[in-house]
Amino acid sequence: MLWAEYDPLANRRLAILSPEGQMDEGWRPSELDDEALLHLYDRMVALRQADLLALNLQRAGRMGTYAPTLGQEAANIGSAALLQAEDWLVPSFRETGAMLLKGVSLKLIYLYWMGCEWGSHFPEEVRVLPICAPVSTQTLHGVGLSWAAQLKGENWVTLIYLGDGGTSKGDFHEAMNFAGTFQTPTVFFIQNNQFAISVPRTRQTASATLAQKAIAYGFPGIQVDGNDLMAVYLATREAVARARAGQGPCLIEAQTYRMGPHTTADDPTRYRSEAELKTQERFDPLLRVRLYLENRGLVNPETEAAREAQHLKWAQEQAREAEAAISYNPDEIFDYHFAELPPYLAEQKAYCQRFLAAKGESAHGQA
Ligand SMILES: Cc1ncc(C[n+]2csc(CCOP(=O)(O)OP(=O)(O)O)c2C)c(N)n1
Structure with a gap:
């Protein structure tokens, strides 16, 4: 029902948790009690610490390159949170948080970015495809996986991630067409972080939204505030439920903002201003969940300093383990x-x- 109400052609976008951390409690899903919400927030904080450490490791010459997820924590965590063990997660290369939530270790993710291909050798049972650098090619692999579920009479759903730039690739359109035609149990999740390296979203398509691209392929699309954990969670919940119930694919466009560089090899000051970045900091996805939890007395500056320190320590240990595993x-x-x-x-x-x-x-x- 979200799909009918939030029609991208009618310029509607799902947004629930405001940048100030306020929301209408009527929207809060019953399964997201305080403990469950705190867990998702905790995963967002862990992701940010893992990201910040990766940037430092690269600058210190201990990592080859890295594609930071800074600013995309809600899009990563709010979506992957809906997957069950048997579901498949098909990442692009900016899904560190989603992959962690599905059970890939940070050690392996770091190992990959340290240049060791064994970092792509995930345990089979986590059901995550390797990080995919060739833009959008993973969309075809992902639709193949969901078609396999259909052919085998299995109940798994496949969640495919891509970026806004990825929507300009033929692979994406072929994958969408196949998914629509064969009604595969697929969720396409676009992290629209406004840039494909230096190319802005406006240079990718003349369509008003990326969500509406689903309509041409015969299935629903929705645009959500991708910095809003609640909106991402609710849209993905409905998309996954639809797919699992045999109602076919859907597309989610999460509008977010890449707060860091494209990768550590990029200098974003060459194509965007400091002022723009400052404006975006107000919409930080982590901050708004923290404000919400603070208002409810569930976290405070002391608990958060301790949480950050604990996650940084974990990330440092994972980095050391990765370095020891390099061959x-x-x-x-x-x-x-x-x-x-x-x-x-x-x-x-x-x-x-x-x-x-x-x-x-x-x-x-x-x-
Ligand atoms: C097929 C292919 N063409 C070009 C590249 C170089 N490249 C790497 S990332 C990227 C931009 C991707 O942008 P987007 O899909 O928006 O994802 P984001 O990096 O913003 O997460 C490009 C062009 C590539 N990796 N693969």
Whole structure:
């Protein structure tokens, strides 16, 4: 019913929790009691600490690159919170919080960004696909997974993440078309953080919203305030329930704002102003949940200082574990692309081994 009421073509957007931390209690889902809400907030704080540490690790030369989630904590946590163990989560590359919530360890996520591909080797039971750098290609993989559920008569739902820039890729449109045609149990979740590196949302499409793109493919779309944990949660709850009930796919456009750089290799001051960033800080998704919880006497400055310190310690431990697990084996560059290595690659592999042997290094990374 949210879908009918919040029609993107009628310029309606779901927003519940204000930037000042106020909301109409009538909207609060009964299962989100104080304890459950505090847990989601706690996950948002953990994510922010993990993100801030990753930026520091990269600056200190201990991480290759990193795509921060700063400012997108509500979109990450409020959506992934609705998944059950059997559901699949299909990330792009700005879903650290969603992946953590689904059971991927921060150690593995850090390992990936440290440049070690074993960081993509998630335990099978968490049901999360690897981080996907080629923009939007994951949308096709995700629809494939949800089609598999249909073919096998299984009950899992697939939640696919992509960015606003990802909606300009053909992959996204093929995935949407397939999902609509075959009514797969898919939820497309667009984190519209207003930028694709330096390209603003206005240069991606002439459509007034990204949510309305679903209409062309024969299923509903909704636009929500992506910095509002409640709005993200409620829209995803309905989308997941619809998909699980066999009512087909839907699309959620979460309007958020990327507060950090695109990645640590980016300098956002070249394409957006300090003033713009300052304005956006008022809409910080973490701040508004904290204000709401403060008003209800559930957190205070002391509990929050302790929480941040505890999560920073956890992130530091995970980083140390990741560093201890790094193993770069140059053979792996060759070993996993072909069942049988083509002769020209076999030659390169042999050359690489000879080169390393001459330098006194084994092909397994360590001297
Ligand atoms: C197919 C492909 N083309 C180009 C790139 C380079 N690239 C990496 S991220 C990115 C922008 C993605 O923007 P968006 O989908 O809005 O996601 P965001 O980074 O904002 O989360 C581009 C162009 C890529 N990784 N893959």
